[in-house]
Structures are given as structure tokens and as C-alpha cells.
Amino acid sequence: MSILVVGSVALDSVRTPFGEVEEVLGGSATYFSVAASFFSPVRVVAVVGEDFPAEHLDFLGSRGVDIGGLRRVPGRTFRWRGFYDYDLNEAHTLDTQLNVFEEFDPEIPEEYRDSEFVFLANIDPTLQLKVLEQVRSPRLTICDTMNFWIENKRSELMEIIKRVDCLLLNDSEARQLAEEPNLIAAGRRLQSTGPRRVIIKKGEHGVIMLGENSYFSLPAYPLETVFDPTGAGDSFGGGFLGAISREPDLTEDAVRRAVVYGSVVASFAVESFSCDRLRTLSGEEIKARYDEFMEITCF
Amino acid sequence: MSILVVGSVALDSVRTPFGEVEEVLGGSATYFSVAASFFSPVRVVAVVGEDFPAEHLDFLGSRGVDIGGLRRVPGRTFRWRGFYDYDLNEAHTLDTQLNVFEEFDPEIPEEYRDSEFVFLANIDPTLQLKVLEQVRSPRLTICDTMNFWIENKRSELMEIIKRVDCLLLNDSEARQLAEEPNLIAAGRRLQSTGPRRVIIKKGEHGVIMLGENSYFSLPAYPLETVFDPTGAGDSFGGGFLGAISREPDLTEDAVRRAVVYGSVVASFAVESFSCDRLRTLSGEEIKARYDEFMEITCF
Numbered sequence: 290m291s292i293l294v295v296g297s298v299a300l301d302s303v304r305t306p307f308g309e310v311e312e313v314l315g316g317s318a319t320y321f322s323v324a325a326s327f328f329s330p331v332r333v334v335a336v337v338g339e340d341f342p343a344e345h346l347d348f349l350g351s352r353g354v355d356i357g358g359l360r361r362v363p364g365r366t367f368r369w370r371g372f373y374d375y376d377l378n379e380a381h382t383l384d385t386q387l388n389v390f391e392e393f394d395p396e397i398p399e400e401y402r403d404s405e406f407v408f409l410a411n412i413d414p415t416l417q418l419k420v421l422e423q424v425r426s427p428r429l430t431i432c433d434t435m436n437f438w439i440e441n442k443r444s445e446l447m448e449i450i451k452r453v454d455c456l457l458l459n460d461s462e463a464r465q466l467a468e469e470p471n472l473i474a475a476g477r478r479l480q481s482t483g484p485r486r487v488i489i490k491k492g493e494h495g496v497i498m499l500g501e502n503s504y505f506s507l508p509a510y511p512l513e514t515v516f517d518p519t520g521a522g523d524s525f526g527g528g529f530l531g532a533i534s535r536e537p538d539l540t541e542d543a544v545r546r547a548v549v550y551g552s553v554v555a556s557f558a559v560e561s562f563s564c565d566r567l568r569t570l571s572g573e574e575i576k577a578r579y580d581e582f583m584e585i586t587c588f
Numbered sequence: 589m590s591i592l593v594v595g596s597v598a599l600d601s602v603r604t605p606f607g608e609v610e611e612v613l614g615g616s617a618t619y620f621s622v623a624a625s626f627f628s629p630v631r632v633v634a635v636v637g638e639d640f641p642a643e644h645l646d647f648l649g650s651r652g653v654d655i656g657g658l659r660r661v662p663g664r665t666f667r668w669r670g671f672y673d674y675d676l677n678e679a680h681t682l683d684t685q686l687n688v689f690e691e692f693d694p695e696i697p698e699e700y701r702d703s704e705f706v707f708l709a710n711i712d713p714t715l716q717l718k719v720l721e722q723v724r725s726p727r728l729t730i731c732d733t734m735n736f737w738i739e740n741k742r743s744e745l746m747e748i749i750k751r752v753d754c755l756l757l758n759d760s761e762a763r764q765l766a767e768e769p770n771l772i773a774a775g776r777r778l779q780s781t782g783p784r785r786v787i788i789k790k791g792e793h794g795v796i797m798l799g800e801n802s803y804f805s806l807p808a809y810p811l812e813t814v815f816d817p818t819g820a821g822d823s824f825g826g827g828f829l830g831a832i833s834r835e836p837d838l839t840e841d842a843v844r845r846a847v848v849y850g851s852v853v854a855s856f857a858v859e860s861f862s863c864d865r866l867r868t869l870s871g872e873e874i875k876a877r878y879d880e881f882m883e884i885t886c887f
Contacts, residue, residue, distance in 0.1 A: 470675070471811075471814070472792065473810040473812045474813070477812065493771065494790065494793040494794075495793075495805075497807070505884060506794075506810065508796070508806070508807055509805075511772040511796070511803050511805065512770075513770055514770065542887070545886075549887055583887075585805055586806070586887075587844075587886075588804070588841070588885075
């Protein structure tokens with residue numbers, strides 16, 4: 290059940306129509322590992338600067354996240370500043386300071402190399418590939434990406450996509466990467482390049498998953514207020530891979546259930562800034578919202 | 589099981605990324621009645637000009653559509669010309685010639701006034717209200733609308749919405765009418781103004797239905813090619829009300845099934861220009877796609 294995530298741990302400053310926060314806990318590996326920690330133990334490989342608050346490390350530790358692979362190096366932690374308008378589907382970046390993340394070169398500790406489930410969060414595809422070469426025989430590997438890598442490292446990105454079991458990306462990234470406006474056709478095209486499954490996140494419109502001979506579509510949980518969408522995709526990834534890690538067999542049914550769990554955790558994550566909602570989330574609340582998903586989609 | 593529709597019968601000229609047609613059969617009442625005719629007999633109240641091709645009347649007749657209320661008057665038939673880019677969610681209008689439709693004043697024939705199910709297609713809300721006043725005691729009434737009426741006849745529109753059982757509109761119209769960017773909140777707000785149910789069409793993202801104490805979300809059928817989206821919403825309405833008309837009781841389950849049937853018929857309608865795909869559609873194909881909807885959404 291061991292899950293490994295490699296990605297960013299950051300300090301985010303975010304403004305949404307509902308409020309504003311300065312330098313709160315963020316980063317893809319953070320959201321992922323907190324989300325996955327509701328299901329299985331998680332190992333994090335990431336880097337922070339000397340200025341990273343100890344309380345955040347304590348929080349991750351309290352969630353049972355193994356931070357032995359989270360290096361603290363001289364310099365400042367990765368910072369992101371951005372805002373969302375009422376169209377919460379699009380993040381507007383005001384400032385990105387890579388800081389110590391610029392030199393991030395993920396070295397997987399020997400004791401992490403047997404991880405069964407590997408999440409390659411949104412980092413340089415060259416680094417994603419390097420991680421993949423260090424893990425021994427994972428049961429399932431997933432990679433996420435973003436428009437920056439599609440535009441600037443397409444061939445490296447296609448190389449990693451060819452080698453993972455599952456590609457996770459959002460709808461505009463899927464269209465851009467496949468160079469195809471129809472989302473279903475884009476997903477099929479990407480799936481044919483290698484990964485057994487392509488999962489496309491559509492924000493308020495839910496998620497679709499394309500497999501070799503399968504198609505699954507799940508609407509979003511109906512939230513009347515999306516407080517802050519930052520980290521929704523990584524929270525989905527964490528909930529998804531966490532749920533997967535508890536399944537004895539990776540059948541279509543099992544993977545579909547995991548998509549629902551991913552959507553459940555993501556729907557909570559966007560209810561407040563940072564991972565704040567996940568700090569108080571309970572297993573009972575996760576189960577109740579899973580049941581609600583059944584209720585609102587069944588016919 | 590008698591269904592009444594009041595709306596437009598038109599000649600459409602449409603260009604999409606996949607082709608172009610001139611003056612083909614179109615109009616909201618056309619799409620609706622052809623779609624509904626797979627389930628129950630339909631009565632149409634509309635108006636056409638002297639130039640309206642007899643073959644189209646023959647086609648409607650062949651589908652069992654009662655065109656006794658379809659008046660043919662001196663002048664030219666309503667014409668619409670438009671195009672779609674790769675973003676097929678938005679129709680770009682090049683030319684609208686209302687012609688005989690400008691003076692349309694729907695008089696419901698005496699023998700139609702006992703109709704059990706009434707679809708008020710997208711026409712002036714003042715006319716929709718006039719229709720409602722002429723029918724006796726329908727089991728279910730639905731109205732559709734569009735941005736033009738939201739902008740120019742808001743108070744009349746709110747009056748008709750208050751009086752129908754079900755409001756049908758698309759996502760941008762719902763946001764505009766409710767003056768609320770969050771779609772779920774917009775739907776709830778509209779539902780609180782009167783109608784028991786609000787159905788919001790989201791094109792490639794499916795459809796949501798908000799009831800007094802219920803919420804249902806259905807993804808779209810995964811089409812790799814949407815050939816021409818014209819008439820998708822009215823085809824949905826026809827499939828929906830057609831399926832409703834065959835249910836003994838209007839329970840939540842029954843209405844959800846009807847939403848799926850509406851989506852099934854709409855997914856066929858967009859596979860070619862005009863109602864062409866519906867000309868050859870069979871009951872078996874409808875049933876097969878209904879089953880596919882179950883398969884792609886269940887977990």
C-alpha cells in the first residue's frame with residue numbers, strides 16, 4: 290500500500306472572490322499527500338528552503354506522511370502568488386519564485402524505491418522520467434503535467450507519458466497536448482500513445498476516464514461555493530491513488546471507485562484555502578459524500 | 589400521452605467545421621416534435637410561409653406528428669443562418685429573418701387544449717404565457733428560453749417561469765438569468781422562483797436537474813464528432829417530454845430516466861445536419877444508447 294509522490298511543497302498567496310491568504314501551505318506534493326493520507330501511508334520527495342515553517346512539517350507528520358524524503362536546503366521555499374476571478378476554472382499567476390525548487394533533482398531514498406504506487410506530480414518531465422528510473426516495480430504509476438511543459442518540453446513529456454500507466458491532466462491541457470478540440474477524441478489520441486488510462490479533470494464539470502476498452506464519466510460534486518480551487522487536481526490525485534492502493538485488484542470497477550474517491554476529496558479541498566478543509570476532514574465525511582455521489586448520479 | 593409543442597418551424601443554413609447546408613428543415617418545434625415522436629404522438633402549433641417545402645410537412649406527418657395546428661400563411665418562412673467554430677458550444681448568427689414568424693400569435697386549436705404535456709419552446713415569453721392560458725389542465729409544462737428574452741423581456745419571462753412545472757435552459761442562460769456565476773447556486777435560485785424543476789443543459793458536459801429536494805447530474809454521451817449542434821436542446825426537450833409522457837407517475841426516478849432519454853435523442857441529433865440522423869433512428873438504437881449511458885456512468 291506504499292505511495293510515493295514527487296512534486297512541489299510551496300508557500301502560496303492566493304486571492305479568490307471569497308478572500309485572500311498570504312504564504313499558506315501549498316504545492317502539488319502537499320495537496321496530494323494530505324489527500325492520499327486518508328487512505329494509505331504516503332512518502333514525499335520534495336524540497337523546501339530554510340524558511341519553511343516547522344508547523345507545516347508537523348502537520349504533514351500528523352497526517353502520517355513520511356517526510357524523510359523532504360529535503361530542507363539553504364535558500365527560500367518555492368512561492369506562488371495568484372488569483373481567481375468568478376470563473377474559478379482558471380488560475381491567474383501574479384508571481385512565481387522557484388527559489389530552491391529551481392535546482393530540484395529528485396533523489397529517491399533507497400527505502401522508497403519499492404513503492405507500489407507512484408504519483409509524478411506536475412514537474413519537469415525530465416525529472417519525472419528520472420524518478421521513474423529509480424523506482425523498482427511499481428503496481429501503478431501516474432503522471433500529471435501542465436501547459437508549460439506541453440509548450441516547452443513536448444518530446445520529453447511524450448516520453449514519460451509513454452511509460453506511465455495513467456496520465457492525469459485537465460481538459461484544456463488534453464486538447465492542447467493532443468492538438469484536437471474534441472475532448473473525447475483528444476483523450477483517445479493520448480491514450481493511444483501509451484498509458485493504459487487517461488483521466489481528464491474538467492473542474493466544475495467533473496472528470497472523464499478513458500481506458501483501453503472503457504469510458505467512465507463522473508460529474509462534479511455540486512458545490513454552491515468553490516472557495517479556492519488551488520490544489521483540486523492534486524487532491525483528486527491523492528484521493529484517487531489512495532483509494533487505488535486499498536484495492537486488491539485494479540479492475541475497472543476498482544479504478545472507477547477510486548475516481549469517485551478522488552472527486553470526493555477534491556470537492557472538500559476546494560471548500561477553503563490551502564489544505565485547511567482537509568485538516569478537519571473525517572473518514573465518515575468522505576464516506577457520506579461518496580454515497581451522495583451515488584445518489585446524484587444514479588438512474 | 590398527448591404532447592403539445594409551440595415554437596418555430598424554420599429553414600436553417602448552417603456551417604460547421606464538418607460541412608455546410610442551405611435552407612434545411614429546422615426550428616425548435618421541428619426538432620422537439622421529431623424527437624418526441626419516438627415516444628408519443630405530438631401536436632405542433634407553429635407557422636410557416638407559402639414557400640415552405642411540402643416534403644417537410646410530409647416528413648413530419650410520416651413521424652406521426654399532428655400538423656393540424658401548423659398554419660401556412662402568406663409570406664416567407666422563418667430563416668436562420670449561422671455557423672459554429674471548433675468550440676461547438678456557441679452558435680454564431682449571421683442572419684435572422686423572422687418573416688411570417690414575426691406575427692406569430694399562437695392560437696391553440698380546441699382539440700389540442702386537453703394536451704397533457706406542454707412544451708413552450710423558445711419564443712417570446714408573452715406568447716408562452718398566452719399558450720399556457722389556453723391549455724386546460726396539463727400534467728406537466730416546460731418552458732425553454734434564450735439570452736434575447738432574458739435581456740429584453742425579463743419580467744415577462746419571470747412570470748412564465750413562475751407558472752411552469754419545469755424550466756429548461758442552458759448553462760450561460762442560467763447564470764445570466766439568475767445573475768449568479770456558480771451554476772448550482774444559479775439553478776437553486778431559479779428553482780426557488782417557482783418551477784418544481786430546473787434542467788440546465790451544458791452541451792458536451794451533460795445536463796443537471798435541480799428539484800425541490802433533489803439533484804441529478806448526467807454527463808454527455810461521449811461523441812468524438814459533434815457534426816452540428818443545432819437543435820440539440822430541443823431534441824433533448826422532445827426526448828425528455830416524450831419519455832415523461834410514457835411514465836405512469838412523475839417520480840424522481842421517472843424524471844431521471846426521461847433526462848437520460850432526452851440526452852440519448854440529443855446525442856443522435858447532433859450526429860448530422862438538420863434532423864437527418866433522426867430520420868433513420870430506430871427504437872433499438874435509442875435503447876442501446878440508453879444502456880450505454882448506464883455503462884459509462886455506473887460505479
